[in-house]
Amino acid sequence: MSKNGAAISVSNIVKEFGAGEQTIRVLHGIDADIRSGELTYLVGESGSGKTTLISIIAGILYPTEGSVTVFDEDIYALSDNDLVRFRLDTIGFIFQQYNLIPTLTAAENAAVPLVAAGMKRSKAVECGREMLDRLNIADQAEKLPRQLSGGQQQRVAISRALVHAPQLVVCDEPTAALDAKSGRRVMDLLREVALEEDRAVIIVTHDNRVFDLADRILVMEDGRITYDGKEMPEH
Numbered sequence: 001m002s003k004n005g006a007a008i009s010v011s012n013i014v015k016e017f018g019a020g021e022q023t024i025r026v027l028h029g030i031d032a033d034i035r036s037g038e039l040t041y042l043v044g045e046s047g048s049g050k051t052t053l054i055s056i057i058a059g060i061l062y063p064t065e066g067s068v069t070v071f072d073e074d075i076y077a078l079s080d081n082d083l084v085r086f087r088l089d090t091i092g093f094i095f096q097q098y099n100l101i102p103t104l105t106a107a108e109n110a111a112v113p114l115v116a117a118g119m120k121r122s123k124a125v126e127c128g129r130e131m132l133d134r135l136n137i138a139d140q141a142e143k144l145p146r147q148l149s150g151g152q153q154q155r156v157a158i159s160r161a162l163v164h165a166p167q168l169v170v171c172d173e174p175t176a177a178l179d180a181k182s183g184r185r186v187m188d189l190l191r192e193v194a195l196e197e198d199r200a201v202i203i204v205t206h207d208n209r210v211f212d213l214a215d216r217i218l219v220m221e222d223g224r225i226t227y228d229g230k231e232m233p234e235h
């Protein structure tokens with residue numbers, strides 16, 4: 001943990017796409033601290049830069065300027081290989097489209113990060129099954145994704161994101177494809193997981209049905225953070 005207690009420190013992040021006269025600046029010098037043990041939402045209109053910022057925080061898109069410190073590691077000071085390794089070990093990803101592998105069972109899907117990290121397959125699948133149990137879908141472990149509801153598939157995806165106990169969990173619209181009840185259940189599960197461990201969870205969402213479940217809301221407008229608070233600001 002860094003000196004100011006932040007799990008993640010984003011410092012003066014600028015991101016430009018393109019080159020020469022075609023250059024567009026989509027992030028304009030962003031500073032932010034994200035704390036562990038709470039659900040931080042990143043909200044804002046389409047095109048405001050949420051996905052760009054979260055991709056930079058997650059170590060998958062290099063910023064044009066600035067630095068990102070994730071649990072004391074200045075991630076863009078790492079070599080490419082070390083950054084890949086750091087990402088695999090430290091970060092879990094959850095997306096709107098669950099991105100499950102259709103030919104693998106739920107337990108096998110949940111085990112993917114462990115197999116990728118070199119764990120023996122049978123042991124990894126056992127861990128995958130334990131994670132499904134924590135998310136209350138152990139009874140679905142042997143099913144293929146197409147045999148599961150959307151909410152169940154998202155819980156498998158959450159299991160996969162958490163199975164290697166990452167310190168940072170990054171979610172891009174995790175409830176957008178779910179009905180209201182399943183969406184709230186998924187957010188509740190993320191909250192349990194976030195608060196249970198010393199873990200930071202950042203969620204990009206448009207889903208106003210779940211805004212009340214945030215501990216903290218950061219609003220982006222035109223590549224800047226314009227609000228930081230517990231409640232959604234009035235328009």
Ligand SMILES: Nc1ncnc2c1ncn2[C@@H]1O[C@H](COP(=O)(O)OP(=O)(O)OP(=O)(O)O)[C@@H](O)[C@H]1O
Pocket residue numbers: 017018026044045046047048049050051052053
């Ligand atoms: N690879 C790229 N090349 C050029 N422009 C890009 C690229 N990626 C994103 N942009 C632009 O950057 C701006 C911010 O995009 P970004 O996807 O971060 O917004 P967002 O807030 O996540 O939007 P949405 O809610 O629609 O996903 C947009 O104007 C987008 O067109």
